[in-house]
Amino acid sequence: MISHFYNFHNILKLQITRQKKSIFDEFLNNTFSYYEVSDISNPDLFVFIGDFKPDLKNCFIVDGRYYIKKDYIFYQNSYKYAHWKVEIKGLESDKTNVSINSNKVGRIVFPGETIYSLIRYKLALKGYPLIHGSGVGINDKGYVFSARGGTGKTITAINLVKRGFDYYSDDSLILGEGKIFSFIVPFNLRFTYDVEKLLGIEFTNRTRCELFWKKILYYLTLKRISLFTTIKAKDIFKEAIKEDGRIDKFFVLTQGPEFMIKDNLKKEEMVKKIFLNIWFESPELIAMQYAYSFVYPKSLVANFWENMNNLISKNIDRLKYYEVIIPPKYTKDIFDRFFNQTIAK
C-alpha cells in the first residue's frame, strides 16, 4: 500500500492509495504533486487504486454499464487500449470513497478523466466550481481567461507571467469567495508542438531527450501511440506561482476570423460560455451523472449542472467581462494589442 495526500487550498482533501507499484504511476503522482502534503486526516475524496469487488447487490442497471443504488455507482470505461472500472461510494455524502481498477495503460488515462471528474464534482458540491481557464494576477488583481483548448489561454498566461504577472494556472481554476484559487497541474506536452520556441522556455536536456524518443515511438507505431511528456509548472514559473487572489477582469477567448474585443457582453451570456466550456470538458461526468439522475431524478446529483450554473453566476458577479476573438495564428502583435486595450488600461 502506497498513499499520497493532497490538499487543495483547504477546500478539498484528496487521498490516493495504491495497492501496488507500477511504472505508469509516475504520471498519476505528478498530476497533483504541487498540492502534495505529508499527511491528512479525513479526506473528502479517498481514491483506492487496485483490485476490488464491486457491491452489485440490489442495484439498478442502466444501459448495461452503470450499476446504481442510493449513494452508489459502479461503471466500466474504456478509451483506445485503456480499460478501467470505477466504484463510487458516498456519491452524495460528504466523504466519497472511490475504487479504481484498470489495466496498465488505463493508469495513464484515468487521472485525466475519472479523477478530474470527481474533483470537479466534489468541488462543485462544496460551492467552488472548477472552471476551464488560465489565470494570472498582479497587485492582488486577478485576470481569468476562459477558453476551449487550442485557443490560446496558455500562451496568454505565459506571456503575462513574462511581463511580471503572478501565475495561478494555465488550464483550470477554482472559483469561490470572490476569488480565484490556483489549480496547478503539470504541462502535458506532445512532441508535435514546437513549444520551446513558442513559449520561449528553455527545456532541460532530459526533457528534450524524452520528447525525442516519444516522437520516434509515435512514428514506429504508425501514429498509434502518442505519449505526453509532463513538465512541472514549478520548474517553469518558479517564484511567480501564487495560491489565490481577487478577480478583477474576466475574459472569454474564442477562436475566430479576426482579432476583436467585445466589452458589451451580458452576464448571462458570460455565465453560459463558462458553463458550456466546463460541460464540454466533462463527458465522463455527464454520462455518469445522467445515468444516476435517470434512476434518482430528485437527487442532489440530478441538479448538478443547474447548481454549477448558479455557482458560476454567483462567483462572477459585478466583474468586468470581455470576449476576445483570437485568430488561429496568435502572434506577438495580437497579444500586444490585447494587452494594451484591456489589461494595461
Add this chain to the structure above:
Amino acid sequence: MIINCNIHNLLKIRIKSSSHYLIKDLNFRYHYFQDKNISNPDIFIKIGNFTPDLKDCFCLDRKFYIKKNYIYLKDNDKNLSWEAEIFDIEKDAIKINFKHNLKNYFSFPWFLFPDLIMELYILQPIIELKLAQKGLLLMHAGAVCKNNKAILVAGRGGSRKTQCIIDLLNKDFSFISDDMVVLDGAKVLSLPLSLGLFTFSYTRIKKEDMNFINQIRLFHFLSNKNNKMLSVIDMANLEKIFILFSTTRTNPTIKDINLKDAVEHLFWNQRMESTSYVSYKYIIGGFLKAYEYIFPEINFNEALDMARTKFLNEVEKNNIFAKSIEISKKQDIANLIC
C-alpha cells in the same frame, strides 16, 4: 436516390443520397413516413461529397466551425468519421450536407448502413429541436394501445423494453412504436424507426434475441422488399406510463409511482438517449451546444423546456397513472404486467 418523408404533417424531410447500400430499412429509418411528393421540406439532407465554406468561421476544439446560421463539423466516434454542414439552424427550413468517411470500407457493421450515421448523430438532435419548437416532445419510449388508449413503455437499453412491447402485442394490444414516439400533450404519435427490425423480432423469433443466427436471418429479412410489415396505429391517447428498470435484485417489484416522478424518469431517459450514443466520450447534440457557445444569446433548450412543461401540465390534467417495474434479466416480464 431521393426519399421524401412526411412525419404526421408535423415535419417534412427530404433525403438525397448517393451512397450504395444493401439495407434500406436501417439506412433511412424514417421510410415508414415515405411520401411521393412534398413541398417545402423543413429539413433537406444531401448525403455525398461537399466542400465546406470555412471563411470567417469561429472555431471550437478544431471540430466545429461556426458562423451565423452555419455549422461545419468533422467528428469521429470509434472507427467512424464523418463531416457535416448545417445551414440555417435558426430558421424554419434547415439544409444539411453530410459525408461519411468509413476508414475501412469493411468496418463491420457500419458499411451495411453508412447513412445511419447521419441519422443518429446529426438528424435526431435536429428533429428533437424542430419538434420542440412546435411544442412536441421526441421521446425514447415504445407504445402500444387498445381502444385508443395508449401505454407508454420507457426504459434504458437492457431494460427489455422491446420484449415488453412484444408481450403486450400478444395480449391483443395494437402496435404504435417500439423505440421512439412523439408526445403531443397527452397524445402519443407513432415514430416507428426500425419497423423492419421489430416486425422481424415479433413475427419470426417472437422474442428479443439477436444471436448470430438471428442476425443473419434478420439481414435476409430486411433485404427482401416484399415483406409484410406490422400495421401501425398512428395516434392514441396516453393512459398509462410504464418505466422499466433492470436490476440485480432477485424478486421483481411493480409499484405505482407519482406521475411527476414518472415524467422526470421519462425526461432523463430522453436526455441520456440524445446525449451519448456509441461511446461515452461522444456528446451527440454537441454541435448545438457549440453554436450556443459562439452565440450565447441563442437558447435551443428554451423550446425544449417549454415543451416539457406543457407535457407535464397536460398529463396532470388527464387521468394518467404510472408504474415502475423493476425486474432482473431472467424474470418473465409478461405475467408481471398483465
